[in-house]
Amino acid sequence: MKQHYDTFWSHLGDSRFEIWKEVLPPLIEEALNPEGNGNLPRWLDALQKIKGYPQADDYDLNVDAVSVTNKTPLSGEEKAELERTLRAFHPWRKGPFSIHDIFIDTEWHSDWKWQRVRPHLAPLEDRRVLDIGCGSGYHLWRMLGEKPKLAVGVDPSLLFMNQFLVLKHFIGEQEPGFFLPLTLEQLPVSQKGGAFDTVFSMGVLYHRRSPIDHILELKNQMRPGGELVLETLVVPESFGQLLVPEDRYAQMRNVWFLPSVPELEIWLRRCGFKNVRCVDLDQTSTKEQRTTDWMEWNSLESFLDPQDPNKTIEGYPAPLRAVMVCNKPQ
Numbered sequence: 001m002k003q004h005y006d007t008f009w010s011h012l013g014d015s016r017f018e019i020w021k022e023v024l025p026p027l028i029e030e031a032l033n034p035e036g037n038g039n040l041p042r043w044l045d046a047l048q049k050i051k052g053y054p055q056a057d058d059y060d061l062n063v064d065a066v067s068v069t070n071k072t073p074l075s076g077e078e079k080a081e082l083e084r085t086l087r088a089f090h091p092w093r094k095g096p097f098s099i100h101d102i103f104i105d106t107e108w109h110s111d112w113k114w115q116r117v118r119p120h121l122a123p124l125e126d127r128r129v130l131d132i133g134c135g136s137g138y139h140l141w142r143m144l145g146e147k148p149k150l151a152v153g154v155d156p157s158l159l160f161m162n163q164f165l166v167l168k169h170f171i172g173e174q175e176p177g178f179f180l181p182l183t184l185e186q187l188p189v190s191q192k193g194g195a196f197d198t199v200f201s202m203g204v205l206y207h208r209r210s211p212i213d214h215i216l217e218l219k220n221q222m223r224p225g226g227e228l229v230l231e232t233l234v235v236p237e238s239f240g241q242l243l244v245p246e247d248r249y250a251q252m253r254n255v256w257f258l259p260s261v262p263e264l265e266i267w268l269r270r271c272g273f274k275n276v277r278c279v280d281l282d283q284t285s286t287k288e289q290r291t292t293d294w295m296e297w298n299s300l301e302s303f304l305d306p307q308d309p310n311k312t313i314e315g316y317p318a319p320l321r322a323v324m325v326c327n328k329p330q
């Protein structure tokens, strides 16, 4: 872990990151305190076992299942042992990955989201990229496939951090991709302004009680002219302007604001963004989010009305996701 962060600080050459180097180390140390998460020692043990395998000879970030391979395949026994260790990081939600020919069939086809988002992005090459709520880092690896200067994933989940570090171990240090086990709200901003050229927030806005503050915090991390990619749950325009669920939404407890697309466009413009556009609208299918061998718990199918797949089990419109793209003014 120490090595991961030592390398990270060395990538933060820009003076706008000086404040990060001051503020973040104690926050990361606190986040990694095992007393805060009873599972952490078990995951770190499994990660230690992963580190017993050599770095992979090759990897491919530009394929649906981000993959690492060796010239000489692992023996049957080595592969079985590796698979047992990888399963210690259950549930694998965001992927898929292929690690030495072990296919990690995650709950989500995160590759499908990437296919919807990628055609609409300003090229990521040589850019500094921030992915808020990055999950296991699946999209971060896909971003790294586009050769950015730096890609930083931020997510408070320590399980996701460990899943990211599994891939990082096999891929090695040559990719400038890093994971911070923090929230967006914990990231400081330099008085000189934000440093990121592209900021992603995918699947996070509806978890925030204060969505306008979330949008403004994303904006603070961006340089003038930078691009924001905001993906979130919305309601169909026919439903109205906004849904605030009474309690759960599709069985999720922490869902707050689901605007319509025109309403979300107003939020983004009101926060000072330009060129606000919705580039994709997609109802999540039970083929994209489902129970698998690597995520054995209930998934979308159990969260929809059994009589009507266009409704959640609570009677709300079924999950519909919009991808919004916009720019911070120059």
Ligand SMILES: Nc1ncnc2c1ncn2[C@@H]1O[C@H](C[S@+](CC[C@H]([NH3+])C(=O)[O-])CC(=O)[O-])[C@@H](O)[C@H]1O
Pocket (backbone or CB within 6 Å): 094, 108, 110, 113, 132, 133, 134, 135, 154, 155, 156, 157, 160, 182, 183, 184, 185, 201, 202, 203, 204, 207
């Ligand atoms: N304040 C916060 N700051 C940072 N992360 C947060 C915060 N609150 C929640 N998260 C994190 O945001 C992620 C949302 S999942 C999207 C994953 C990926 N982006 C995807 O588009 O597939 C969507 C879902 O599963 O509902 C989780 O990993 C949280 O820990």
